[in-house]
Amino acid sequence: MENLLLGFGQVLTPAKLLWCFLGVFLGTVIGILPGLGPLATMAILLPMTFKMEVSSAIIMLCGIYYGVAYGGTATSVLMRIPGEASSVVTCLDGYMMARRGRAGAALGIAAIGSFFAGTVGTLAISYLSPPLARLVFAFGPAEYTMLMLAGLCAVTYFSGTSILRALLMAGLGLALGCIGPDPMTAEPRLSFGLVDLSGGIDIVSLAIGLFGVSELLFMARRRAEELQIIAPPARLLGFLPSRQEARRSAGPVARGTVLGFLIGVLPGGGAVFASFLSYALERKLSKRPEEFGTGAVEGVAGPESANNAGTAGAFVPLLCMGLPANAITAVLLNAFMVHGVSPGPAMIERQPELFWGIIASMYLGNLMLLVLNLPLIGLLVRVLEIPRAWLSPVILLLCLVGVYSSTGDASGVALCVAFGFLGYFLRRRGYDLGIVILAFVLGPIIERSVRQALTIADGDPAIFVQSPLALGLAVLVAVILAAGLWPRRPAVVPA
Amino acid sequence: MHPMIPRRLVPALVFLLALIGLGQARQLELHSFMGPGPGLFPSIVLGAVAVLALLLCLLPALGGSEAGEEDEGPPDRRAFGATIAALLFLVPAAAWLGFTAAAIGIALLMAWLGEGRRPWSAFAFGLGCAAVGVLFFGLALNVDIPRSSFDESVQRIFR
Numbered sequence: 317m318e319n320l321l322l323g324f325g326q327v328l329t330p331a332k333l334l335w336c337f338l339g340v341f342l343g344t345v346i347g348i349l350p351g352l353g354p355l356a357t358m359a360i361l362l363p364m365t366f367k368m369e370v371s372s373a374i375i376m377l378c379g380i381y382y383g384v385a386y387g388g389t390a391t392s393v394l395m396r397i398p399g400e401a402s403s404v405v406t407c408l409d410g411y412m413m414a415r416r417g418r419a420g421a422a423l424g425i426a427a428i429g430s431f432f433a434g435t436v437g438t439l440a441i442s443y444l445s446p447p448l449a450r451l452v453f454a455f456g457p458a459e460y461t462m463l464m465l466a467g468l469c470a471v472t473y474f475s476g477t478s479i480l481r482a483l484l485m486a487g488l489g490l491a492l493g494c495i496g497p498d499p500m501t502a503e504p505r506l507s508f509g510l511v512d513l514s515g516g517i518d519i520v521s522l523a524i525g526l527f528g529v530s531e532l533l534f535m536a537r538r539r540a541e542e543l544q545i546i547a548p549p550a551r552l553l554g555f556l557p558s559r560q561e562a563r564r565s566a567g568p569v570a571r572g573t574v575l576g577f578l579i580g581v582l583p584g585g586g587a588v589f590a591s592f593l594s595y596a597l598e599r600k601l602s603k604r605p606e607e608f609g610t611g612a613v614e615g616v617a618g619p620e621s622a623n624n625a626g627t628a629g630a631f632v633p634l635l636c637m638g639l640p641a642n643a644i645t646a647v648l649l650n651a652f653m654v655h656g657v658s659p660g661p662a663m664i665e666r667q668p669e670l671f672w673g674i675i676a677s678m679y680l681g682n683l684m685l686l687v688l689n690l691p692l693i694g695l696l697v698r699v700l701e702i703p704r705a706w707l708s709p710v711i712l713l714l715c716l717v718g719v720y721s722s723t724g725d726a727s728g729v730a731l732c733v734a735f736g737f738l739g740y741f742l743r744r745r746g747y748d749l750g751i752v753i754l755a756f757v758l759g760p761i762i763e764r765s766v767r768q769a770l771t772i773a774d775g776d777p778a779i780f781v782q783s784p785l786a787l788g789l790a791v792l793v794a795v796i797l798a799a800g801l802w803p804r805r806p807a808v809v810p811a
Numbered sequence: 812m813h814p815m816i817p818r819r820l821v822p823a824l825v826f827l828l829a830l831i832g833l834g835q836a837r838q839l840e841l842h843s844f845m846g847p848g849p850g851l852f853p854s855i856v857l858g859a860v861a862v863l864a865l866l867l868c869l870l871p872a873l874g875g876s877e878a879g880e881e882d883e884g885p886p887d888r889r890a891f892g893a894t895i896a897a898l899l900f901l902v903p904a905a906a907w908l909g910f911t912a913a914a915i916g917i918a919l920l921m922a923w924l925g926e927g928r929r930p931w932s933a934f935a936f937g938l939g940c941a942a943v944g945v946l947f948f949g950l951a952l953n954v955d956i957p958r959s960s961f962d963e964s965v966q967r968i969f970r
Contacts, residue, residue: 477874477875478873478874478875480863480866480867480873480874480875481867481874481875483863484821484822484825484860484863484864484867487825487829487856487859487860487863487864488825488860490856490860491828491829491832491853491856491857491860494832494836494852494853494856494857498849500845500849501843501845501849503839503849505835505836505839505849505850505853506832506835506836506853508831508835529898532894532898533891533894533895533898535894536887536890536891536893536894536925537886537887537890537891538886538887539886539887703926704890704926705921705922705925705926705928706922706936708894708921708922708925709897709914709917709918709921709922709936709937709940710940712897712898712901712917712921713913713914713917713940713944716901716905716910716913716956716957717944717948717954717956720905720955720956720957721948721954721955721956724955725906726902726903726905726906726957729901729902729905729906730902730905733898733899733901733902736898737898741821742821745817745818745820745821747821759856762852763852766847766851766852767846767847767851767852770846770847770851771845771846771847775842775846775847
């Protein structure tokens with residue numbers, strides 16, 4: 317507690333508060349703009365922080381990181397365009413809630429859930445960092461491979477479709493993730509001789525294509541009278557979640573927070589994996605699983621809390637061990653090093669004011685995010701009142717900006733359009749596209765772990781079941797697959 | 812058409828793509844002097860995908876129901892066709908025409924041809940979108956957008 321007070325003492329100055337606000341504000345705006353993700357923004361802004369005082373620079377960059385996790389929700393809910401990868405799963409039920417006139421409730425629950433998860437995540441960083449840091453060391457490449465596979469299998473099992481169809485989509489995502497440079501040797505693979513594919517497929521092209529562009533095609537296909545977007549309420553209170561929605565969200569927010577934080581702590585897991593797992597878990601636990609995909613509030617509350625808690629969790633290995641959990645925290649690590657600071661146990665002992673200052677800024681940043689975002693909801697939902705004739709070109713142009721800014725040339729746009737048609741075709745046949753994105757994100761991480769494990773074991777695949785942890789996870793994979801393939805007895809319909 | 816044929820379509824396509832991918836993956840090393848080679852993981856994944864797709868192709872009943880999204884009602888063919896045209900226009904526009912031409916073209920295709928709005932309204936709307944894109948995203952935020960010489964000269968005026 318003394319340490320935390322020391323941190324608040326460091327942050328509660330006008331300059332630090334301004335940098336913190338600037339970070340969360342930029343993060344929210346960047347999250348709303350599709351394509352311009354936290355990684356690119358932090359990389360662009362990093363040179364600008366060189367002349368800043370170290371704690372101010374880190375506080376602003378951290379603010380961008382967790383601000384993006386909320387900002388990405390707005391376009392997912394309102395337009396079905398994921399602002400960034402961890403908001404993909406919010407497209408499923410958030411957008412359907414918006415079409416039923418509950419966009420404000422979806423955004424409100426996302427804001428409150430994100431605030432709760434972010435604050436609890438920060439508390440957990442304050443108090444649980446040392447034991448969680450030891451947990452990370454228990455995971456070698458083999459354990460990590462099995463953990464990722466177990467997570468992927470769990471998501472396919474809990475998806476609404478048959479497990480075989482879900483596994484087919486997971487396989488498609490993994491295969492798409494193999495296109496491009498080899499993660500270990502950078503040798504180009506599966507590019508079919510096309511220069512544009514030799515750098516791999518960009519996640520933004522894939523996500524915006526499968527979700528945003530395919531939704532444009534669905535929107536165009538519907539007759540204007542079928543669009544059924546209900547006008548948002550006139551009063552601010554009307555935007556907030558109803559009592560029933562709030563009650564239904566409480567459990568998913570709590571579960572999403574715990575799950576998201578634990579997944580976030582693990583290297584590579586992060587917010588994307590956490591949001592998908594939370595969605596799968598909520599669908600399994602729900603008394604109304606049939607509502608998922610049609611606007612279930614739990615499908616927004618759980619994943620939105622999980623991705624924010626995952627973002628907080630990713631700070632544990634960075635701050636306590638100096639290990640980046642993902643690409644974004646790697647940029648943050650770079651920022652620390654540029655400023656002559658080595659995060660890890662030494663920083664906690666020698667520069668406690670910096671370590672606890674960053675933690676304290678996270679509490680304040682989460683509060684700022686809530687204050688910033690709740691009043692914005694009323695403004696944002698007005699987007700839904702725009703007629704399709706004007707809204708569709710805007711969405712398409714936003715997709716163009718997002719993809720082009722991410723890939724830097726027209727090849728990404730071509731891929732995005734192709735994925736849009738593919739997504740439309742697959743959605744019409746009832747395939748779950750979220751699994752494709754998850755598998756695409758996890759693919760390179762799984763491959764790296766598989767190859768590291770096999771290298772350590774001199775090519776012996778038994779390494780994947782040697783340690784008790786790996787064996788336990790392998791058994792879990794087998795159980796999930798067996799349960800998914802087991803023929804289920806049709807439900808008895810009462811007469 | 813046999814009712815099982817549409818259900819076999821996706822697995823059959825995926826099977827075909829997996830076989831093509833496997834052909835490519837076979838050209839990569841499975842094992843190198845450093846350990847597992849770059850071809851190992853793609854081969855495992857594509858092999859598994861091919862087997863799964865073949866299984867669903869031969870026994871489509873294993874895939875359960877294929878209830879897709881939004882199949883009800885006759886489609887709005889005009890808006891749908893215009894959206895497809897706009898998407899196809901987007902690719903060459905991003906490559907060669909720049910943001911202004913892309914925005915105006917898309918607005919004309921979607922709002923005028925697709926939704927029956929007046930051509931001048933659609934044009935003006937496209938121009939407005941282009942101004943936001945070129946000046947706000949391209950200039951103020953320094954976001955990478957497709958730029959023609961016209962877009963660049965507009966940016967130079969406001970820089």
